[in-house]
Amino acid sequence: xxxxxxxxxxxxxxxxxxxxxxxxxxxxxxxxxxxxxxxxxxxxxxxxxxxxxxxxxxxxxxxxxxxxxxxxxxxxxxxxxxxxxxxxxxxxxxxxxxxxxxxxxxxxxxxxxxxxxxxxxxxxxxxxxxxxxxxxxxxxxxxxxxxxxxxxxxxxxxxxxxxxxxxxxxxxxxx
Amino acid sequence: xxxxxxxxxxxxxxxxxxxxxxxxxxxxxxxxxxxxxxxxxxxxxxxxxxxxxxxxxxxxxxxxxxxxxxxxxxxxxxxxxxxxxxxxxxxxxxxxxxxxxxxxxxxxxxxxxxxxxxxxxxxxxxxxxxxxxxxxxxxxxxxxxxxxxxxxxxx
Amino acid sequence: xxxxxxxxxxxxxxxxxxxxxxxxxxxxxxxxxxxxxxxxxxxxxxxxxxxxxxxxxxxxxxxxxxxxxxxxxxxxxxxxxxxxxxxxxxxxxxxxxxxxxxxxxxxxxxxxxxxxxxxxxxxxxxxxxxxxxxxxxxxxxxxxxxxxxxxxxxxxxxxxxxxxxxxxxxxxxxxxxxxxxxxxxxxxxxxxxxxxxxxxxxxxxxxxxxxxxxxxxxxxxxxxxxxxxxxxxxxxxxxxxxxxxxxxxxxxxxxxxxxxxxxxxxxxxxxxxxxxxxxxxxxxxxxxxxxxxxxxxxxxxxxxxxxxxxxxxxxxxxxxxxxxxxxxxxxxxxxxxxxxxxxxxxxxxxxxxxxxxxxxxxxxxxxxxxxxxxxxxxxxxxxxxxxxxxxxxxxxxxxxxxxxxxxxxxxxxxxxxxxxxxxxxxxxxxxxxxxxxxxxxxxxxxxxxxxxxxxxxxxxxxxxxxxxxxxxxxxxxxxxxxxxxxxxxxxxxxxxxxxxxxxxxxxxxxxxxxxxxxxxxxxxxxxxxxxxxxxxxxxxxxxxxxxxxxxxxxxxxxxxxxxxxxxxxxxxxxxxxxxxxxxxxxxxxxxxxxxxxxxxxxxxxxxxxxxxxxxxxxxxxxxxxxxxxxxxxxxxxxxxxxxxxxxxxxxxxxxxxxxxxxx
Numbered sequence: 001x002x003x004x005x006x007x008x009x010x011x012x013x014x015x016x017x018x019x020x021x022x023x024x025x026x027x028x029x030x031x032x033x034x035x036x037x038x039x040x041x042x043x044x045x046x047x048x049x050x051x052x053x054x055x056x057x058x059x060x061x062x063x064x065x066x067x068x069x070x071x072x073x074x075x076x077x078x079x080x081x082x083x084x085x086x087x088x089x090x091x092x093x094x095x096x097x098x099x100x101x102x103x104x105x106x107x108x109x110x111x112x113x114x115x116x117x118x119x120x121x122x123x124x125x126x127x128x129x130x131x132x133x134x135x136x137x138x139x140x141x142x143x144x145x146x147x148x149x150x151x152x153x154x155x156x157x158x159x160x161x162x163x164x165x166x167x168x169x170x171x172x173x174x175x
Numbered sequence: 176x177x178x179x180x181x182x183x184x185x186x187x188x189x190x191x192x193x194x195x196x197x198x199x200x201x202x203x204x205x206x207x208x209x210x211x212x213x214x215x216x217x218x219x220x221x222x223x224x225x226x227x228x229x230x231x232x233x234x235x236x237x238x239x240x241x242x243x244x245x246x247x248x249x250x251x252x253x254x255x256x257x258x259x260x261x262x263x264x265x266x267x268x269x270x271x272x273x274x275x276x277x278x279x280x281x282x283x284x285x286x287x288x289x290x291x292x293x294x295x296x297x298x299x300x301x302x303x304x305x306x307x308x309x310x311x312x313x314x315x316x317x318x319x320x321x322x323x324x325x326x327x328x329x330x
Numbered sequence: 331x332x333x334x335x336x337x338x339x340x341x342x343x344x345x346x347x348x349x350x351x352x353x354x355x356x357x358x359x360x361x362x363x364x365x366x367x368x369x370x371x372x373x374x375x376x377x378x379x380x381x382x383x384x385x386x387x388x389x390x391x392x393x394x395x396x397x398x399x400x401x402x403x404x405x406x407x408x409x410x411x412x413x414x415x416x417x418x419x420x421x422x423x424x425x426x427x428x429x430x431x432x433x434x435x436x437x438x439x440x441x442x443x444x445x446x447x448x449x450x451x452x453x454x455x456x457x458x459x460x461x462x463x464x465x466x467x468x469x470x471x472x473x474x475x476x477x478x479x480x481x482x483x484x485x486x487x488x489x490x491x492x493x494x495x496x497x498x499x500x501x502x503x504x505x506x507x508x509x510x511x512x513x514x515x516x517x518x519x520x521x522x523x524x525x526x527x528x529x530x531x532x533x534x535x536x537x538x539x540x541x542x543x544x545x546x547x548x549x550x551x552x553x554x555x556x557x558x559x560x561x562x563x564x565x566x567x568x569x570x571x572x573x574x575x576x577x578x579x580x581x582x583x584x585x586x587x588x589x590x591x592x593x594x595x596x597x598x599x600x601x602x603x604x605x606x607x608x609x610x611x612x613x614x615x616x617x618x619x620x621x622x623x624x625x626x627x628x629x630x631x632x633x634x635x636x637x638x639x640x641x642x643x644x645x646x647x648x649x650x651x652x653x654x655x656x657x658x659x660x661x662x663x664x665x666x667x668x669x670x671x672x673x674x675x676x677x678x679x680x681x682x683x684x685x686x687x688x689x690x691x692x693x694x695x696x697x698x699x700x701x702x703x704x705x706x707x708x709x710x711x712x713x714x715x716x717x718x719x720x721x722x723x724x725x726x727x728x729x730x731x732x733x734x735x736x737x738x739x740x741x742x743x744x745x746x747x748x749x750x751x752x753x754x755x756x757x758x759x760x761x762x763x764x765x766x767x768x769x770x771x772x773x774x775x776x777x778x779x780x781x782x783x784x785x786x787x788x789x790x791x792x793x794x795x796x797x798x799x800x801x802x803x804x805x806x807x808x809x810x811x812x813x814x815x816x817x818x819x820x821x822x823x824x825x826x827x828x829x830x831x832x833x834x835x836x837x838x839x840x841x842x843x844x845x846x847x848x849x850x851x852x853x854x855x856x857x858x859x860x861x862x863x864x865x866x867x868x869x870x871x872x873x874x875x876x877x878x879x880x881x882x883x884x885x886x887x888x889x890x891x892x893x894x895x896x897x898x899x900x901x902x903x904x905x906x907x908x909x910x911x912x913x914x915x916x917x918x919x920x921x922x923x924x925x926x927x928x929x930x931x932x933x934x935x936x937x938x939x940x941x942x943x944x945x946x947x948x949x950x951x952x953x954x955x956x957x958x959x960x961x962x963x964x965x966x967x968x969x970x971x972x973x974x975x976x977x978x979x980x981x982x983x984x985x986x987x988x989x990x991x992x993x
Contacts (some may be wrong), residue, residue, distance in 0.1 A: 002660060004603075004660040004663045004664055005190075005660045006495055007607060007610075007611075007656050007659065007660075008653065008656035008657055008659075008660055011614075011652055011653060011656055012649075012653065014700070015645065015648065015649050015653070017700065017703060017704055018621070018625075018627060018645055018648075018700075018703070019642075019645060020647065020707035021627040021628075021703045021706070021707055022625060022627055022641045022642060024627075024703075024706050024707065024708070026626070026627060026702075026703075028712075029220060029263060029264060029266045029712050030264065030711070030712060031263075031264065032260070032261060032262070032263070032264040033262065098679050099233065112329070112480075124237075125233075125237050126237075126241075128237075129237060129238065129241060129262060130262065131262070132262035132263050132264075134220035134221060134234055134263065135220075135221060135234075177660060194854055195853075195855075195857075195937070196856070196857060196858065196859075197852045197853075197857060197858040197867070198850065198851050199848065199849065199850055199851075199857040199928075200849040200850055200851050200938050201849065207849070216716070216718050218714045218716060224572055224573075225565075226716075229565045229567075244725075247678075264711065264712060265711065265712070265713045265714070266712045266714050267714070268713070268714060269714050269715070269716025269717060269718050269719070270719055270722075271701075271713045271714065271715055271716035271719060272715065276705055276710045276711065276713075277705075277713065279697075279701075280697065280698065280701045280715065280719070282694070282696065283694070283697050284690060284691075284694035284723045284727060285726075286689050287693055287694070288686075288687075288690045288727065291334070291686045291689070291690055292686065295682065295683070295686055296674075298603040299674055299679065299682075302671065303671065303674075314801060
């Protein structure tokens with residue numbers, strides 16, 4: 001009898017995994033960069049093209065790096081959440097304008113509002129590749145030591161902000 | 176007359192110029208050949224079930240550009256793969272690397288074959304012991320034939 | 331109104347299925363003949379009701395009724411009629427309706443060709459099928475209703491996914507589902523036999539033709555899908571080891587094992603426990619495939635309709651059907667006898683070894699397909715398992731199986747002798763090895779895999795020749811023709827199906843070994859040469875289709891100065907979904923395909939163009955077709971036809987289609 005139960009046992013284990021699988025998103029790829037130093041870069045700024053921005057300037061601060069683009073729908077979706085967050089002043093948001101044109105990016109910010117302290121222009125998408133960006137919007141939480149502590153793939157919604165990003169930011173700020 | 180001649184010469188030359196051997200799309204075919212070998216084993220992150228070689232997504236284009244540059248810099252295949260894995264994780268590799276977590280994946284099929292083979296041999300041995308030689312008897316065969324032909328009712 | 335009729339028909343079908351799934355099984359258990367007699371009319375009634383529903387949905391598509399949500403989501407007023415009808419199975423809800431419809435079609439077939447079955451057996455078989463159908467009808471009516479209204483109606487539909495607007499879409503899903511769902515018959519036979527406790531040689535013989543028919547459909551269905559991917563996706567590949575492809579390949583592997591195991595159970599009474607498990611397995615994998623495709627737990631290029639919410643329903647259904655069957659198996663199988671004894675070297679043993687190899691191969695495909703999910707569920711990271719893995723694992727597992735395929739049919743039942751087999755096969759082996767080593771050298775390229783592929787293909791064919799020759803010399807009677815005619819068709823079917831595998835292997839080996847491709851920039855008038863063929867680009871023109879606009883390139887192909895063909899690849903832009911599709915142009919031939927696809931327009935009328943020369947690629951699908959023909963030949967065998975002729979003499983027999991010969 002026992003060996004005839006084996007197929008059933010294997011099947012039940014598989015069903016367990018499939019059930020867990022239903023709750024997961026197969027398209028989401030976690031970043032291997034979490035826990036590692038945020039890749040350094042020097043990029044021109046969006047509003048003042050003759051100036052540059054580098055994450056080194058922010059050592060000692062907890063901040064968010066948000067990859068976005070004027071052509072991206074998800075960015076519009078998360079935009080009000082970012083605006084609220086910027087208004088609250090809990091944590092500074094820095095933008096990286098990913099594979100975009102300067103005029104369209106500026107027009108987009110004029111139209112919908114600018115939640116960013118500063119926007120860097122990643123026109124060729126190379127910094128995006130260094131950060132492992134595979135679809136905008138993507139948002140990184142970076143700690144005082146310049147390490148990536150969290151990566152949000154896809155739009156930041158209120159739920160993610162309240163449950164994941166803000167608690168983490170507060171914890172990091174208190175360190 | 177001379178003008179016609181000139182025209183004809185120009186036309187012929189134009190014809191010769193037009194009917195040329197098509198140029199390869201890639202600037203450097205050697206780089207492209209290496210890219211292709213690498214890219215068919217890499218997974219595009221945007222349209223996730225295409226290889227980096229097949230995908231037309233903008234990110235795939237960018238990544239191919241990066242890989243081309245790395246090939247041009249004479250980096251080894253392993254270095255190029257490491258570059259991508261550092262950024263996107265093992266997910267980009269269609270050939271999962273052998274690690275603690277993938278041991279079952281790589282060993283599993285052959286282990287299963289070994290186990291199945293052993294069980295099979297043991298079962299055959301046991302079977303021979305318990306069942307020296309019981310063939311489907313003629314009576315059984317008769318019954319099968321009968322069932323199939325007469326539409327006999329089976330209890 | 332019409333959609334409501336369809337919806338209502340489904341509700342009625344659900345009620346009928348509930349009756350069909352309970353009353354006859356109860357009747358069989360209690361020996362109540364009138365309860366058992368419910369099965370047949372219920373199955374036929376259910377078939378009729380689902381047919382009505384199916385036609386209603388078809389009508390809604392033909393009529394462009396955009397007040398039906400499903401129609402509005404998957405068709406458009408500009409979509410041609412044949413694609414509007416194929417759009418019935420273009421997304422989730424309609425695919426389920428097709429699934430259920432085909433299930434009832436198989437039920438109908440069982441009622442027609444089961445006159446010789448004992449009443450209790452038939453009642454149980456139809457009861458089990460009724461239960462399966464109950465699950466699917468319930469699924470449709472609760473969370474996936476294809477007749478759901480859209481109020482207010484959409485002015486126009488969102489159109490069918492352009493990838494699906496292809497003749498392949500018309501044929502591939504129905505064929506595939508005929509195969510998938512066809513295994514439900516073998517499954518129902520197995521469960522009925524387990525319930526009734528009569529797992530004997532008769533059961534195996536009844537199951538065989540049904541299993542073979544389903545397997546033929548599945549083989550053709552998979553081949554069609556592969557051919558479709560080849561020309562529609564525009565990458566020139568024919569198999570990607572994608573989860574959805576694997577979902578159809580796993581039942582095929584299990585079904586192939588089942589066919590062989592059934593042969594032993596039928597002829598020798600052996601392997602009963604194993605055969606019954608395989609019958610459960612083949613259908614379980616079909617259900618699992620449906621789950622994988624429909625639930626969205628895995629990403630795939632081909633899964634066009636996924637929804638995790640619905641996944642839960644199918645998972646519960648899966649757990650009930652498969653879990654219940656395996657529980658029944660665990661309970662009943664220990665009481666089943668062992669059957670005839672045999673030697674470790676015998677045809678039985680070889681078939682068993684082949685079975686083990688096929689099942690291990692199937693398990694490997696399952697492992698590779700689900701492994702990313704396992705790791706993710708355990709929180710151990712995300713990985714991808716793709717073609718490099720499957721190729722690495724699959725080839726070493728299948729090689730011994732293919733080698734045994736040559737020997738098995740020549741070995742005697744019960745007890746064979748290895749030295750004797752070696753003696754009989756020495757020429758086949760010598761010829762195969764010599765040719766496999768030398769041929770690639772002659773063709774100008776030698777790799778181990780090339781030789782291995784050719785060796786296996788040649789081995790299968792040469793051993794088949796030896797087999798036929800031995801069979802002919804053994805037969806008595808004068809005249810080659812007479813002797814050929816006296817060989818049963820099932821034998822020819824087996825030989826043909828095996829040779830189909832050989833043809834398939836030749837295709838795969840030659841394409842992998844010798845295909846060439848070029849990515850070129852072509853100005854108007856430019857030419858490029860690949861595989862000895864010269865392609866001249868005559869420019870691209872704009873073209874307006876029914877629901878798309880396109881650029882159509884013209885390529886004149888010549889070889890050694892002779893015209894070969896003119897090819898017209900297209901780059902289409904489908905307006906409604908604003909999606910760009912590459913329509914490759916393919917010139918097929920027995921020995922090679924020429925494949926041209928347009929890339930991007932460049933400056934001044936120039937285009938980036940991809941050219942392929944693919945030797946022997948059509949042998950891949952040709953081989954599959956030969957396998958299926960072999961299967962069909964096997965089921966038209968005399969002993970099945972005899973049974974059918976006797977049935978004909980029974981007065982009740984009405985006019986029946988050709989399929990009648992399957993039992």
